[in-house]
Amino acid sequence: MFTGIVEELGEVTAVEKLGDASRFRLRGPLVTDGAKHGDSIAVNGVCLTVVDLGDGEFTADVMAETLNRSSLGALEAGSRVNLERPTAVGGRLGGHLVQGHVDGTGRIVERKASEHWEIVKVSLPAHLTRYVVEKGSITVDGVSLTVVDAGPDYFTISLIPTTLALTTLGIKGPGDPVNLEVDVIAKYVERLLGTTVSEPEEPAK
Numbered sequence: 001m002f003t004g005i006v007e008e009l010g011e012v013t014a015v016e017k018l019g020d021a022s023r024f025r026l027r028g029p030l031v032t033d034g035a036k037h038g039d040s041i042a043v044n045g046v047c048l049t050v051v052d053l054g055d056g057e058f059t060a061d062v063m064a065e066t067l068n069r070s071s072l073g074a075l076e077a078g079s080r081v082n083l084e085r086p087t088a089v090g091g092r093l094g095g096h097l098v099q100g101h102v103d104g105t106g107r108i109v110e111r112k113a114s115e116h117w118e119i120v121k122v123s124l125p126a127h128l129t130r131y132v133v134e135k136g137s138i139t140v141d142g143v144s145l146t147v148v149d150a151g152p153d154y155f156t157i158s159l160i161p162t163t164l165a166l167t168t169l170g171i172k173g174p175g176d177p178v179n180l181e182v183d184v185i186a187k188y189v190e191r192l193l194g195t196t197v198s199e200p201e202e203p204a205k
Helices: 064-067 126-131 161-166 184-193
Strands: 008-018 019-029 041-045 046-054 056-062 080-084 104-113 120-125 135-140 143-148 155-160 177-182
Touching: 008 064, 019 064, 019 135, 126 177, 135 155, 177 184
Parallel strands: none
Antiparallel strands: 008 019, 008 080, 019 056, 041 046, 041 080, 046 056, 104 120, 104 177, 120 155, 135 143, 135 177, 143 155
């Protein structure tokens, strides 16, 4: 379980294609400090398992399911990524409850700079619109954010200087893909009430 509070802006150092899977080598001295084989680390909001460690870097195997449902398949050596370790039980939840299980991908539509922050508009897949509400929480590339405006096929977020400086959201531009994870509580409530709407799944990328 994560909180969507990014700890480190890391970097992909190598990508090995393995048929329908990939092996990533990522640099993150902070998140690997004290980590061990089998631990979880969120990479752009995707929960990955550490399979190897050394010199401030870690290796993770990414299967076809993850590559199809997230934007990790577009990463290459030199790509910057948001990194977060799992939250410790008993610690403060600075963001909201995040599983690291990506629900779909969107794309940055536009950015509007203000004096002290930026408003960013992100496209929203049809199968996720019912989970996104004004002032609700959403995770974008692993960053816990508050929805400013929820449209029929988009949402907007407001980014403070700290988020712009310390995450990939400060360097991504229009057209760039982002991983989206909606509030899991909303999905459980929908399931329990038996109100699930049947919609086509987002096509594999």
